[in-house]
Amino acid sequence: MIRLNTLKFFSTSRYLLQKNVSSTKNVDATKVISSCLVGTKLNLDIKKGKQGPVALDDNEYPDWLWTVLKDDSKKAKPDKEPKESPSPDTQLGQRRKQLRKENRSKIKQNNFISQL
Numbered sequence: 104m105i106r107l108n109t110l111k112f113f114s115t116s117r118y119l120l121q122k123n124v125s126s127t128k129n130v131d132a133t134k135v136i137s138s139c140l141v142g143t144k145l146n147l148d149i150k151k152g153k154q155g156p157v158a159l160d161d162n163e164y165p166d167w168l169w170t171v172l173k174d175d176s177k178k179a180k181p182d183k184e185p186k187e188s189p190s191p192d193t194q195l196g197q198r199r200k201q202l203r204k205e206n207r208s209k210i211k212q213n214n215f216i217s218q219l
Contacts, residue, residue, distance in 0.1 A: 137161050137167045149219065 139145065139158035148155040190213070
């Protein structure tokens with residue numbers, strides 16, 4: 104039987120973790136850094152015959168941009184729970200409504216893209 108003594112490893116890492124956290128309390132730890140270098144072409148050529156966008160320096164972008172992808176699940180309202188299980192006819196009607204809604208959104212998206 105092989106027995107590994109990991110007690111020292113965990114106690115040391117916990118100490119180092121606490122030390123790093125206490126030393127960086129004043130620094131914004133959630134600061135996001137762009138993955139593209141300044142001046143990199145982003146290959147997002149949307150319009151024909153025009154140059155695509157080029158990556159800027161991180162401080163040239165607005166502050167709200169870095170918070171767009173944060174998890175806002177706490178702010179989202181919970182879905183209403185159905186009181187009873189719906190009948191098959193009700194389920195079919197709900198599915199039709201959902202399909203119509205999806206079809207409308209696809210048509211709107213295609214119309215928008217065709218105008219570009």
